[in-house]
Amino acid sequence: MSVPNFPPPRDIDLTNPFWEATDQGELRLPACSVCGAFQWYPVPGFACHPEATRHWREVAHTGTVFTFSKVERAFLPFGSEPPYTLILVALDDVDNARLVTVLVGDDQDSVAIGSRVELSPTVFETHTLPTFRLSA
Numbered sequence: 001m002s003v004p005n006f007p008p009p010r011d012i013d014l015t016n017p018f019w020e021a022t023d024q025g026e027l028r029l030p031a032c033s034v035c036g037a038f039q040w041y042p043v044p045g046f047a048c049h050p051e052a053t054r055h056w057r058e059v060a061h062t063g064t065v066f067t068f069s070k071v072e073r074a075f076l077p078f079g080s081e082p083p084y085t086l087i088l089v090a091l092d093d094v095d096n097a098r099l100v101t102v103l104v105g106d107d108q109d110s111v112a113i114g115s116r117v118e119l120s121p122t123v124f125e126t127h128t129l130p131t132f133r134l135s136a
């Protein structure tokens with residue numbers, strides 16, 4: 001199994017805090033400064049409180065697989081070498097946002113909806129991706 005290598009854009013103020021945290025081995029998502037609701041992916045303003053500011057909060061490094069997809073063929077001619085498994089993670093302390101990422105580890109064939117996972121970053125030369133592995 002491999003991990004698709006798509007370097008994140010570094011010229012987007014809206015998402016830079018996410019990638020900067022990921023490079024430090026942290027996981028941060030934007031939350032509404034008024035009610036604390038997470039909004040992922042980040043977009044300008046918050047639907048719940050349009051006047052709110054964005055607070056990047058550290059979130060759990062553990063969660064549950066909400067759904068997954070095993071990729072057997074390359075979708076693009078660059079940056080990805082299948083096979084790999086995409087997962088949608090419901091983080092343990094985040095109610096209203098889920099993270100799309102890649103599953104790593106040698107035991108990927110046992111993934112199922114509801115599998116427990118934990119952050120296991122994949123470090124590339126220029127960036128780090130917040131990949132997850134199945135929990136023991």
Ligand SMILES: [Zn+2]
Binds near residue numbers: 032034037049052
């Ligand atoms: Zn709010």
